[in-house]
Amino acid sequence: MxxxxxxxxxxxxxxxxxxxxxxxxASGETLDLIAMVSAVGDPPxxxxxxxxxxxxxxxSPISVADVAVELDLPVGVVRVLLSDxxxxxxxxxxxxxxxxxxxxxxxxxxxxxxxxxL
Amino acid sequence: xxxxxxxDPVALKILIAGGFGVGKTTLVGSISEIKPLRTEEVxxxxxxxxxxxxxxxxxxxxxxxxxxxxxxxxxGLVVYLFGTPGQERFWFMWDELSHGALGAVVIADTxxxxxxxxxxxxxxxxxxxxxxxxxxFDGASRHSVEDVRIALDLDDDVxxxxxxxRRRASAKEVMVSLVEHSLRTLTAAG
Ligand SMILES: Nc1nc2c(ncn2[C@@H]2O[C@H](COP(=O)(O)OP(=O)(O)O)[C@@H](O)[C@H]2O)c(=O)[nH]1
Ligand SMILES: [Mg+2]
Numbered sequence: 001m002x003x004x005x006x007x008x009x010x011x012x013x014x015x016x017x018x019x020x021x022x023x024x025x026a027s028g029e030t031l032d033l034i035a036m037v038s039a040v041g042d043p044p045x046x047x048x049x050x051x052x053x054x055x056x057x058x059x060s061p062i063s064v065a066d067v068a069v070e071l072d073l074p075v076g077v078v079r080v081l082l083s084d085x086x087x088x089x090x091x092x093x094x095x096x097x098x099x100x101x102x103x104x105x106x107x108x109x110x111x112x113x114x115x116x117x118l
Numbered sequence: 119x120x121x122x123x124x125x126d127p128v129a130l131k132i133l134i135a136g137g138f139g140v141g142k143t144t145l146v147g148s149i150s151e152i153k154p155l156r157t158e159e160v161x162x163x164x165x166x167x168x169x170x171x172x173x174x175x176x177x178x179x180x181x182x183x184x185x186x187x188x189x190x191x192x193x194g195l196v197v198y199l200f201g202t203p204g205q206e207r208f209w210f211m212w213d214e215l216s217h218g219a220l221g222a223v224v225i226a227d228t229x230x231x232x233x234x235x236x237x238x239x240x241x242x243x244x245x246x247x248x249x250x251x252x253x254x255f256d257g258a259s260r261h262s263v264e265d266v267r268i269a270l271d272l273d274d275d276v277x278x279x280x281x282x283x284r285r286r287a288s289a290k291e292v293m294v295s296l297v298e299h300s301l302r303t304l305t306a307a308g
Contacts, residue, residue, distance in 0.1 A: 016172030025304050030220070034129040063129060065155055065186055065198065074181055075157040096129045097218060103130060107195070108220075108301040111130065115294050118149070118286075 031079050031086075036061040036094045043090065050081055059090055126192040131217040132296065133215055134185065134201040134226035135241070137168055137233025141283040142201040143185050148289035150187030150199060157182050157211060182208060189293075212240060221247040221300040223292055225283065228252060228261045231269055247303040249277040251292045275302070287294060 031037075037060040047055075050071065057070045068078040085091045103111075146152050158181050185201030200215050202208060216222070220223045222241050226234040234250070241248040252266055261269075263278045272278065277295050281288040 017147070033215070034131050036127055036129065054153070061127060061190075063196075063198065065200075066188070068142070068157075069153045069155055069186060073156070075155065077158075092129065102304060103128065103220065105301060106307060107128060108304070110195065110296055111191055111197060112294055112297050112301070113172070115189070115197075115290055117298065118290055 004062070017048050018038070031082055031093060032096050033065045034096045035073065036063055036064050037067065037082055037086075037091045038062070038098075039094050040090055051085060054085060055090065058085055122308055128196070130197045131219045132197060132199050132223065132293070133217070133222040133238040133246075134199055134210075135212075135234075135236075135248075137227070138203075138229065139226045140227045140233065142225055145223070145251075145253075145283040145289050145292070146185045146187040146199050146201050148283055148285050148286050149293060150189045153186045153188075153207045154173075155186035155200075157184055178307050182211070184211070209240070216241070217242050219246055221249070221296045223296055224248050224250050226250055226252050226266065226270075227255060228266065229255070231266070234270070238272070241304075242273075247296070247300040249279065249292065249296045249299055251279055251281045251283070252283050254280055275299075 037057045037058050038061040041068075043052060043055050050073070053071055055066055056087060057067050062070075064078065064082060065075065067082065082091065082093075086093055105118045128228060134145055135265060136142055142292065143152070154155075177227070184203065185199070187199035187201075189197040189199070191197060197220075202212055222237075224234050224237045238250070250266065250270065250272065252261070252263070253287055254260060260280070267276075267278050277299050279292060279295055281292050283289055283292075
């Protein structure tokens with residue numbers, strides 16, 4: 001299996017132990033990397049440390065990718081944990097294109113000006 | 119199209135592509151804070167080496183690091199950068215990443231221009247707006263933008279620019295050029 005180790009791929013791991021082997025949540029939803037999540041209400045008892053860490057990270061809206069970075073867990077694992085929390089009503093999710101299928105001209109001009117001003 | 123309410127948070131996604139060692143990580147780091155984002159390659163989805171596994175419940179994955187950067191334009195308007203691993207076997211990640219992406223920067227090195235062919239093909243086929251940024255490594259023979267355009271057989275409207283990804287000003291110019299190109303593409307599409 002050593003052929004799977006190279007510059008851009010690390011050693012083999014089984015991060016899905018955290019999700020009890022599931023690579024999908026019960027609802028089968030796949031969260032976009034830049035969907036924003038935020039914690040809703042107070043966490044009930046019985047959550048694992050990762051779930052609690054996610055809810056802490058999501059006290060204010062945060063992207064799915066940023067949650068993975070903060071918890072230092074692979075994206076796929078974080079997605080399953082987030083979807084579980086979503087299914088239990090503990091986080092809210094805003095899709096990146098909630099405002100419409102495409103960014104407006106005004107918005108892109110704002111991005112261009114913002115980039116120039118960096 | 120002006121449908122956003124001013125307080126709806128908006129997240130935009132830009133991909134940084136190109137061959138290994140061409141300057142993707144450097145570009146993301148020049149223009150934003152850079153964080154390593156781990157994603158996983160599920161071996162049983164790949165089709166090679168699967169024979170060793172005796173069932174999906176034993177799904178084994180290997181972690182792949184991706185460059186991840188964030189540029190806050192203002193509160194509620196954030197641009198996310200994703201640097202994709204250069205090799206073609208990571209394309210399973212590109213499909214997801216390019217979904218809904220504003221556009222892509224393909225970094226090219228004229229000393230090994232063929233390395234960026236797959237990225238150019240990919241974004242052309244997906245219809246993702248992209249620019250080609252020629253990273254001018256020290257001492258590399260400088261080809262003109264026109265030479266690169268011809269060698270890559272690019273459509274006339276695809277911007278090609280010379281850059282030094284280590285310099286913030288140059289990295290900024292590349293990003294601005296991409297968003298301007300995306301804007302033109304969106305406007306043309308109506
Ligand atoms: N001399 C020079 N070195 C560069 C330039 N851009 C990147 N590098 C170096 O080339 C190497 C590969 O760059 P990197 O950003 O890691 O490439 P990646 O594999 O596409 O992410 C690093 O050691 C960089 O410091 C450049 O414009 N000039
Ligand atoms: Mg890199």
